[in-house]
Amino acid sequence: MLRPPWSRVPLMSAGVLLATALTGCSLFGRAEGATNPGAGNAATAAGESGRVSLIQKLGTDGPVRTLEVDPSGRWQCRDCAGDGVDSTGSLNPEQTQRLQRMLADPALAQETDQARHYKQTCIDALTSTLLISPELTITSQDCPGEEKPPVAYEILLLLTQTTPAEDKG
Structure with a gap:
Protein backbone atom coordinates (compact mmCIF):
# COMPACT_ATOMS: atom_id res chain seq x y z
CA MET A 1 0.00 0.00 0.00
CA LEU A 2 1.36 3.40 -0.94
CA ARG A 3 1.24 6.00 1.78
CA PRO A 4 0.16 9.53 0.88
CA PRO A 5 2.89 12.15 0.94
CA TRP A 6 3.29 13.26 4.55
CA SER A 7 4.42 16.70 3.47
CA ARG A 8 0.74 17.71 3.31
CA VAL A 9 0.05 16.73 6.92
CA PRO A 10 2.28 19.44 8.48
CA LEU A 11 0.65 22.05 6.22
CA MET A 12 -2.86 21.00 7.28
CA SER A 13 -1.78 20.71 10.91
CA ALA A 14 -0.28 24.17 10.80
CA GLY A 15 -3.50 25.59 9.34
CA VAL A 16 -5.68 23.93 11.97
CA LEU A 17 -3.27 24.98 14.70
CA LEU A 18 -3.31 28.59 13.49
CA ALA A 19 -7.11 28.67 13.35
CA THR A 20 -7.24 27.05 16.77
CA ALA A 21 -4.82 29.55 18.26
CA LEU A 22 -6.58 32.57 16.77
CA THR A 23 -10.02 31.45 17.85
CA GLY A 24 -8.81 30.31 21.25
CA CYS A 25 -7.19 33.67 21.91
CA SER A 26 -10.34 35.58 21.06
CA LEU A 27 -12.63 33.31 23.08
CA PHE A 28 -10.56 32.62 26.12
CA GLY A 29 -8.54 35.78 26.56
CA ARG A 30 -7.67 36.52 30.16
CA ALA A 31 -7.57 39.79 32.00
CA GLU A 32 -4.09 41.15 32.53
CA GLY A 33 -2.58 39.68 35.68
CA ALA A 34 -4.98 36.72 35.74
CA THR A 35 -3.49 33.40 36.67
CA ASN A 36 -3.56 30.37 34.43
CA PRO A 37 -5.17 27.35 36.13
CA GLY A 38 -3.04 24.22 36.06
CA ALA A 39 -3.86 21.26 33.85
CA GLY A 40 -5.06 19.38 36.92
CA ASN A 41 -7.93 21.87 37.15
CA ALA A 42 -8.89 21.57 33.47
CA ALA A 43 -12.36 20.15 34.09
CA THR A 44 -13.07 22.81 36.71
CA ALA A 45 -11.90 25.54 34.34
CA ALA A 46 -14.16 24.19 31.58
CA GLY A 47 -17.14 24.04 33.90
CA SER A 53 -15.62 26.52 20.03
CA LEU A 54 -15.70 24.03 17.20
CA ILE A 55 -13.28 24.46 14.32
CA GLN A 56 -13.69 22.21 11.30
CA LYS A 57 -11.76 21.84 8.07
CA LEU A 58 -12.30 19.36 5.28
CA GLY A 59 -8.96 18.27 3.84
CA THR A 60 -6.09 20.62 3.20
CA ASP A 61 -7.88 22.99 0.83
CA GLY A 62 -11.30 23.23 2.46
CA GLY A 89 -28.84 31.27 16.85
CA SER A 90 -29.44 29.63 20.22
CA LEU A 91 -29.60 26.12 21.55
CA ASN A 92 -32.84 25.30 23.33
CA PRO A 93 -32.72 25.12 27.17
CA GLU A 94 -32.43 21.31 27.25
CA GLN A 95 -29.58 21.36 24.72
CA THR A 96 -27.83 24.13 26.66
CA GLN A 97 -28.08 22.20 29.94
CA ARG A 98 -26.85 19.02 28.26
CA LEU A 99 -23.91 20.88 26.72
CA GLN A 100 -22.98 22.46 30.06
CA ARG A 101 -23.10 19.05 31.82
CA MET A 102 -20.77 17.58 29.19
CA LEU A 103 -18.39 20.56 29.36
CA ALA A 104 -18.10 20.08 33.13
CA ASP A 105 -17.42 16.33 32.84
CA PRO A 106 -14.02 15.55 34.44
CA ALA A 107 -13.46 12.84 31.78
CA LEU A 108 -12.70 15.60 29.23
CA ALA A 109 -9.29 16.10 30.85
CA ILE A 123 -5.33 13.39 4.67
CA ASP A 124 -8.39 15.01 3.11
CA ALA A 125 -10.59 14.01 6.06
CA LEU A 126 -12.88 16.26 8.06
CA THR A 127 -10.89 17.47 11.06
CA SER A 128 -12.87 18.76 14.04
CA THR A 129 -11.24 20.56 16.97
CA LEU A 130 -13.11 21.45 20.15
CA LEU A 131 -11.65 24.32 22.18
CA ILE A 132 -13.17 24.14 25.63
CA SER A 133 -10.58 26.14 27.54
CA PRO A 134 -6.93 26.96 27.00
CA GLU A 135 -6.11 23.62 28.63
CA LEU A 136 -8.74 21.54 26.81
CA THR A 137 -8.22 21.08 23.07
CA ILE A 138 -9.69 17.90 21.61
CA THR A 139 -9.21 16.99 17.94
CA SER A 140 -10.71 14.15 15.95
CA GLN A 141 -10.90 13.22 12.30
CA ASP A 142 -13.49 11.33 10.30
CA CYS A 143 -11.09 8.51 9.49
CA PRO A 144 -11.85 4.79 9.29
CA GLY A 145 -10.87 3.14 12.55
CA GLU A 146 -10.10 6.30 14.49
CA GLU A 147 -11.44 6.08 18.03
CA LYS A 148 -13.58 9.02 19.08
CA PRO A 149 -13.13 10.44 22.58
CA PRO A 150 -16.56 9.64 24.12
CA VAL A 151 -17.54 12.89 25.88
CA ALA A 152 -15.96 15.15 23.26
CA TYR A 153 -17.68 13.18 20.49
CA GLU A 154 -21.06 13.68 22.20
CA ILE A 155 -20.34 17.42 22.34
CA LEU A 156 -19.36 17.38 18.66
CA LEU A 157 -22.59 15.58 17.74
CA LEU A 158 -24.72 17.98 19.76
CA LEU A 159 -23.10 21.00 18.12
CA THR A 160 -23.23 19.67 14.56
CA GLN A 161 -26.80 18.38 14.85
CA THR A 162 -28.26 21.56 16.36
CA THR A 163 -26.42 24.23 14.33
CA PRO A 164 -25.40 24.70 10.70
CA ALA A 165 -21.83 23.56 11.55
CA GLU A 166 -21.76 20.33 9.61
CA ASP A 167 -20.04 18.95 6.57
CA LYS A 168 -22.13 19.68 3.49
CA GLY A 169 -19.34 19.10 1.01
Missing part, protein backbone atom coordinates in the same frame (compact mmCIF):
# COMPACT_ATOMS: atom_id res chain seq x y z
CA GLU A 48 -16.60 27.62 35.03
CA SER A 49 -16.29 29.13 31.56
CA GLY A 50 -19.07 27.13 29.87
CA ARG A 51 -17.81 28.25 26.46
CA VAL A 52 -16.85 26.01 23.57
CA PRO A 63 -12.56 26.35 4.19
CA VAL A 64 -12.25 26.66 7.96
CA ARG A 65 -15.64 26.69 9.69
CA THR A 66 -15.86 28.11 13.21
CA LEU A 67 -18.71 27.75 15.69
CA GLU A 68 -18.62 29.55 19.04
CA VAL A 69 -21.15 28.76 21.79
CA ASP A 70 -21.45 30.80 24.98
CA PRO A 71 -22.75 29.51 28.35
CA SER A 72 -26.31 30.72 27.62
CA GLY A 73 -26.44 28.55 24.47
CA ARG A 74 -26.16 31.44 22.02
CA TRP A 75 -23.98 30.49 19.07
CA GLN A 76 -22.27 32.21 16.18
CA CYS A 77 -21.06 30.27 13.18
CA ARG A 78 -18.59 31.61 10.62
CA ASP A 79 -18.56 30.02 7.18
CA CYS A 80 -20.84 27.32 8.59
CA ALA A 81 -21.44 25.31 5.48
CA GLY A 82 -18.19 26.25 3.78
CA ASP A 83 -20.07 28.75 1.62
CA GLY A 84 -18.92 31.97 3.28
CA VAL A 85 -22.25 32.55 5.05
CA ASP A 86 -22.25 33.41 8.78
CA SER A 87 -25.21 32.75 11.06
CA THR A 88 -26.30 33.00 14.68
CA GLN A 110 -8.33 12.58 29.69
CA GLU A 111 -9.64 13.23 26.15
CA THR A 112 -7.39 16.18 25.32
CA ASP A 113 -4.95 15.98 22.43
CA GLN A 114 -2.12 16.14 24.95
CA ALA A 115 -3.48 13.33 27.16
CA ARG A 116 -4.15 11.10 24.14
CA HIS A 117 -0.89 12.07 22.39
CA TYR A 118 -3.12 12.80 19.39
CA LYS A 119 -1.64 12.89 15.92
CA GLN A 120 -3.59 13.46 12.74
CA THR A 121 -3.46 10.36 10.59
CA CYS A 122 -5.68 11.06 7.58
Whole structure:
Protein backbone atom coordinates (compact mmCIF):
# COMPACT_ATOMS: atom_id res chain seq x y z
CA MET A 1 0.00 0.00 0.00
CA LEU A 2 1.36 3.40 -0.94
CA ARG A 3 1.24 6.00 1.78
CA PRO A 4 0.16 9.53 0.88
CA PRO A 5 2.89 12.15 0.94
CA TRP A 6 3.29 13.26 4.55
CA SER A 7 4.42 16.70 3.47
CA ARG A 8 0.74 17.71 3.31
CA VAL A 9 0.05 16.73 6.92
CA PRO A 10 2.28 19.44 8.48
CA LEU A 11 0.65 22.05 6.22
CA MET A 12 -2.86 21.00 7.28
CA SER A 13 -1.78 20.71 10.91
CA ALA A 14 -0.28 24.17 10.80
CA GLY A 15 -3.50 25.59 9.34
CA VAL A 16 -5.68 23.93 11.97
CA LEU A 17 -3.27 24.98 14.70
CA LEU A 18 -3.31 28.59 13.49
CA ALA A 19 -7.11 28.67 13.35
CA THR A 20 -7.24 27.05 16.77
CA ALA A 21 -4.82 29.55 18.26
CA LEU A 22 -6.58 32.57 16.77
CA THR A 23 -10.02 31.45 17.85
CA GLY A 24 -8.81 30.31 21.25
CA CYS A 25 -7.19 33.67 21.91
CA SER A 26 -10.34 35.58 21.06
CA LEU A 27 -12.63 33.31 23.08
CA PHE A 28 -10.56 32.62 26.12
CA GLY A 29 -8.54 35.78 26.56
CA ARG A 30 -7.67 36.52 30.16
CA ALA A 31 -7.57 39.79 32.00
CA GLU A 32 -4.09 41.15 32.53
CA GLY A 33 -2.58 39.68 35.68
CA ALA A 34 -4.98 36.72 35.74
CA THR A 35 -3.49 33.40 36.67
CA ASN A 36 -3.56 30.37 34.43
CA PRO A 37 -5.17 27.35 36.13
CA GLY A 38 -3.04 24.22 36.06
CA ALA A 39 -3.86 21.26 33.85
CA GLY A 40 -5.06 19.38 36.92
CA ASN A 41 -7.93 21.87 37.15
CA ALA A 42 -8.89 21.57 33.47
CA ALA A 43 -12.36 20.15 34.09
CA THR A 44 -13.07 22.81 36.71
CA ALA A 45 -11.90 25.54 34.34
CA ALA A 46 -14.16 24.19 31.58
CA GLY A 47 -17.14 24.04 33.90
CA GLU A 48 -16.60 27.62 35.03
CA SER A 49 -16.29 29.13 31.56
CA GLY A 50 -19.07 27.13 29.87
CA ARG A 51 -17.81 28.25 26.46
CA VAL A 52 -16.85 26.01 23.57
CA SER A 53 -15.62 26.52 20.03
CA LEU A 54 -15.70 24.03 17.20
CA ILE A 55 -13.28 24.46 14.32
CA GLN A 56 -13.69 22.21 11.30
CA LYS A 57 -11.76 21.84 8.07
CA LEU A 58 -12.30 19.36 5.28
CA GLY A 59 -8.96 18.27 3.84
CA THR A 60 -6.09 20.62 3.20
CA ASP A 61 -7.88 22.99 0.83
CA GLY A 62 -11.30 23.23 2.46
CA PRO A 63 -12.56 26.35 4.19
CA VAL A 64 -12.25 26.66 7.96
CA ARG A 65 -15.64 26.69 9.69
CA THR A 66 -15.86 28.11 13.21
CA LEU A 67 -18.71 27.75 15.69
CA GLU A 68 -18.62 29.55 19.04
CA VAL A 69 -21.15 28.76 21.79
CA ASP A 70 -21.45 30.80 24.98
CA PRO A 71 -22.75 29.51 28.35
CA SER A 72 -26.31 30.72 27.62
CA GLY A 73 -26.44 28.55 24.47
CA ARG A 74 -26.16 31.44 22.02
CA TRP A 75 -23.98 30.49 19.07
CA GLN A 76 -22.27 32.21 16.18
CA CYS A 77 -21.06 30.27 13.18
CA ARG A 78 -18.59 31.61 10.62
CA ASP A 79 -18.56 30.02 7.18
CA CYS A 80 -20.84 27.32 8.59
CA ALA A 81 -21.44 25.31 5.48
CA GLY A 82 -18.19 26.25 3.78
CA ASP A 83 -20.07 28.75 1.62
CA GLY A 84 -18.92 31.97 3.28
CA VAL A 85 -22.25 32.55 5.05
CA ASP A 86 -22.25 33.41 8.78
CA SER A 87 -25.21 32.75 11.06
CA THR A 88 -26.30 33.00 14.68
CA GLY A 89 -28.84 31.27 16.85
CA SER A 90 -29.44 29.63 20.22
CA LEU A 91 -29.60 26.12 21.55
CA ASN A 92 -32.84 25.30 23.33
CA PRO A 93 -32.72 25.12 27.17
CA GLU A 94 -32.43 21.31 27.25
CA GLN A 95 -29.58 21.36 24.72
CA THR A 96 -27.83 24.13 26.66
CA GLN A 97 -28.08 22.20 29.94
CA ARG A 98 -26.85 19.02 28.26
CA LEU A 99 -23.91 20.88 26.72
CA GLN A 100 -22.98 22.46 30.06
CA ARG A 101 -23.10 19.05 31.82
CA MET A 102 -20.77 17.58 29.19
CA LEU A 103 -18.39 20.56 29.36
CA ALA A 104 -18.10 20.08 33.13
CA ASP A 105 -17.42 16.33 32.84
CA PRO A 106 -14.02 15.55 34.44
CA ALA A 107 -13.46 12.84 31.78
CA LEU A 108 -12.70 15.60 29.23
CA ALA A 109 -9.29 16.10 30.85
CA GLN A 110 -8.33 12.58 29.69
CA GLU A 111 -9.64 13.23 26.15
CA THR A 112 -7.39 16.18 25.32
CA ASP A 113 -4.95 15.98 22.43
CA GLN A 114 -2.12 16.14 24.95
CA ALA A 115 -3.48 13.33 27.16
CA ARG A 116 -4.15 11.10 24.14
CA HIS A 117 -0.89 12.07 22.39
CA TYR A 118 -3.12 12.80 19.39
CA LYS A 119 -1.64 12.89 15.92
CA GLN A 120 -3.59 13.46 12.74
CA THR A 121 -3.46 10.36 10.59
CA CYS A 122 -5.68 11.06 7.58
CA ILE A 123 -5.33 13.39 4.67
CA ASP A 124 -8.39 15.01 3.11
CA ALA A 125 -10.59 14.01 6.06
CA LEU A 126 -12.88 16.26 8.06
CA THR A 127 -10.89 17.47 11.06
CA SER A 128 -12.87 18.76 14.04
CA THR A 129 -11.24 20.56 16.97
CA LEU A 130 -13.11 21.45 20.15
CA LEU A 131 -11.65 24.32 22.18
CA ILE A 132 -13.17 24.14 25.63
CA SER A 133 -10.58 26.14 27.54
CA PRO A 134 -6.93 26.96 27.00
CA GLU A 135 -6.11 23.62 28.63
CA LEU A 136 -8.74 21.54 26.81
CA THR A 137 -8.22 21.08 23.07
CA ILE A 138 -9.69 17.90 21.61
CA THR A 139 -9.21 16.99 17.94
CA SER A 140 -10.71 14.15 15.95
CA GLN A 141 -10.90 13.22 12.30
CA ASP A 142 -13.49 11.33 10.30
CA CYS A 143 -11.09 8.51 9.49
CA PRO A 144 -11.85 4.79 9.29
CA GLY A 145 -10.87 3.14 12.55
CA GLU A 146 -10.10 6.30 14.49
CA GLU A 147 -11.44 6.08 18.03
CA LYS A 148 -13.58 9.02 19.08
CA PRO A 149 -13.13 10.44 22.58
CA PRO A 150 -16.56 9.64 24.12
CA VAL A 151 -17.54 12.89 25.88
CA ALA A 152 -15.96 15.15 23.26
CA TYR A 153 -17.68 13.18 20.49
CA GLU A 154 -21.06 13.68 22.20
CA ILE A 155 -20.34 17.42 22.34
CA LEU A 156 -19.36 17.38 18.66
CA LEU A 157 -22.59 15.58 17.74
CA LEU A 158 -24.72 17.98 19.76
CA LEU A 159 -23.10 21.00 18.12
CA THR A 160 -23.23 19.67 14.56
CA GLN A 161 -26.80 18.38 14.85
CA THR A 162 -28.26 21.56 16.36
CA THR A 163 -26.42 24.23 14.33
CA PRO A 164 -25.40 24.70 10.70
CA ALA A 165 -21.83 23.56 11.55
CA GLU A 166 -21.76 20.33 9.61
CA ASP A 167 -20.04 18.95 6.57
CA LYS A 168 -22.13 19.68 3.49
CA GLY A 169 -19.34 19.10 1.01
